[in-house]
Amino acid sequence: MSTLTPTPTAQVYELSVEVPQGEVIRYDLAKLCSALNVNDPTRIAVETDGLRRALITVYPSNPLGVVRAVTRADLVMDRHGRIVTGLYHNGRPVKKRLFDPSTGSAQRFLLFGTTGAGKSRALQLELIAEKLNGVCTWLADLKLGQSVPEADGQVDWYACSQEETILMLMAAVAVAQERMRRYSAAGRNSFALGGDPLLHVRIDEANRLLERGAPYRDLATHLIKELGRTGRSVGVGIGLSAQASHLEELGGSDTLRAMVKEGEVTLLRWSSSMMRQLVTDGLLPAGEQLMPIPKTLAPRELRSQFDPEPDHDEDDAPGTQGMGYLLSGPRPTAMMRHLRLGSIAPLPGLDPDILALYGDDEPTRLEDISHDVAGQAYAARTDEEAMAELCAAFHEAQQQKLNAGRGPGRSAATEDGDADDDGPSAPRKVRLDERVLAALADAEAPMSADDVLDAVHADGGREVKLGSVRNALKKLADDGTLTRAGHGLYAPA
Incomplete structure (x- = not known):
């Protein structure tokens, strides 16, 4: 059974579909496009209730081809701890939770996407929001600082190497455990804003730290799991940005993957293998499909090989950076796009529009009472030479531990x-x-x-x-x- 309803917007149609009771709705995207005579899958939005019903919206062109720029007002938390990070295909705001005031729980964040899908800008939106909302942010940019360079100086701790990232994770675990002791002694069983600052540990390009063969993979996996266990009730959240969703990219740990996927999960442009993994891992219900996100919005035209070249250049078509799905939101199969941030064209240096959104205020710092437990690494976070010595000492200690059992000629x-x-x-x-x-x-x-x-x-x-x-x-x-x-x-x- 289906009902076709014209919407108030010209040339936009909404099709309501329902299967008989006892059946579960399924659909094939290619067949659906063929039935509706639509040659561009990005013009169609399909949302299901996971059972019997679906809404199919057909647009004259991709409604997310252009989105407005983000404002500071978008990034201020509402009373539910949410910020506006983007727009759905129907123009409604995409709200992502930075904190859950109803439970006092710090959040976990997972951001996936292929190279060039817009992960860095999506992360930058959340980093700006954290600064505006008084969150103490510890950031590891494992692309040697190239992913989000504007964040340097805008967060409490900015790391660029794997060694410093491990020291940061160790310090975060120590802070979480110290808060747990203090809160327990005070009779508190949850975190509330207004005392210690909310602390978020963000790891960009996390696959470099957690992939098979990474030098500190097992230790990093353990520390992130420990943060997930102890951090939620004491205001310490953990966020990972990675290029793939395969289990091996998250330390090979089922426990880690299950922990992180309970948080705010955002999927940008993906590969077919990533989609299969999402269903396998339970991030997407079996039978659900997501509209594919092409690299550009160039029209798909079938032309004779003998026709003259078209007037338009396909390379001038708008890209799809920032398009994706908020899988943990109320509408996981609704396509969305992050609000525009900074210059569209590449710049030779830091983006002034992004810096303006961060503002000139000092970032929120870790509470004084936790400085000692955060240790030498936290104290040396702004001293390049001292941090380099700590990282070298850590690396040497790990090598000695690794080589402790070596013996010549032994099998x-x-x-x-x-x-x-x-x-x-x-x-x-x-x-x-x-x-x-x-x-x-x-x-x-x-x-x-x-x-x-x-x-x-x-x-x-x-x-x-x-x-x-x-x-x-x-x-x-x-x-x-x-x-x-x-x-x-x-x-x-």
Whole structure:
């Protein structure tokens, strides 16, 4: 059953579709375009209720081809902790939550998109909003500062290297744990604006930190997971911007992925493999489709090979940077576009329009009481030479830990039990049972398998599964190396 309704806007039609009770609505985009005689899929917007009904809106041209510029008023939080970051295809505002005052929960943020999809500008909008709303922002720009250069000096901590990013994450975890102790002593079970500032840790180009082969991948994954566990109720949020949504791009951790996707998830232009992954990971309900976002809005025309060249140049067609979907919003399948920010054309230096939105005020700083727990790295964040020394020392310490088990000419068993001999200079791979014993030896009290897993991941070695840790604990307990100190608890014998 369907109903075609002309809208108040000329040449815009809305088709209401419903399938019989007991069936679930499905659609094929190509077939839908063919049935409606529409040769440009970006002119169609399809939204479903996930069950039986759908609204199909047909526009004369893509309604998001041009959007207005963002204003400071857009980026001021409303009473629900939301800011306006863009417009939906029907012109209604896209509202993203920076903070949830009803629960006192800091937010988690995930921003995905292919190269050139507009991730940096979308992130810059939120960074400006954080400054305007008194959020203390710690930002890691892992493109050596090239992604959001205007943010330097506009946030409390601006990092550009992987080593400094790890130091930043360590400091954030320490601040979250210190706040937890203070709030617990005061009888508080949630965060409220007006005391300690809301703290957001943002990692741009996070795939560089978390992809397979990254030097600090396991440690970074552990720290981000820890922030997700402890940060929400004490006003410490975490945000990741990455070029892909594959599990491997988020540290290979199901726990991390499940944690972050519960927050504000924005998807910009994507690849087909990314779409399959979104459905697999539950970010998009099975059966739902998103309208594809082309690289440009050039009209798709089928012309004879013998026709004269068209008057227009396809390269002059408007791009689609900033178009996407707010998957965590109330209308996850409605196409939107971020409000325009800064110059459209490339500039030789910092964008003055972006700097004007940031304003000249000092950014919000971390509360004084947490400076000590944030440590040397926080104190050295504006001292380039001191930070370089700290990063070099951290890198050296990690290398020493990695090389601790090396021995010339030795063949070692991997954690999966496979032999590995690459010659005289090959490092001995530390076995899982050795890592488990080291974790328990450093602990002040008996540990559960979950606690041991976290400690093992924090040592910078290879990530393992919980089942492997449990097997190692059982074996060590059975041979008397460990003792069972209680139900599910282990300690050195």
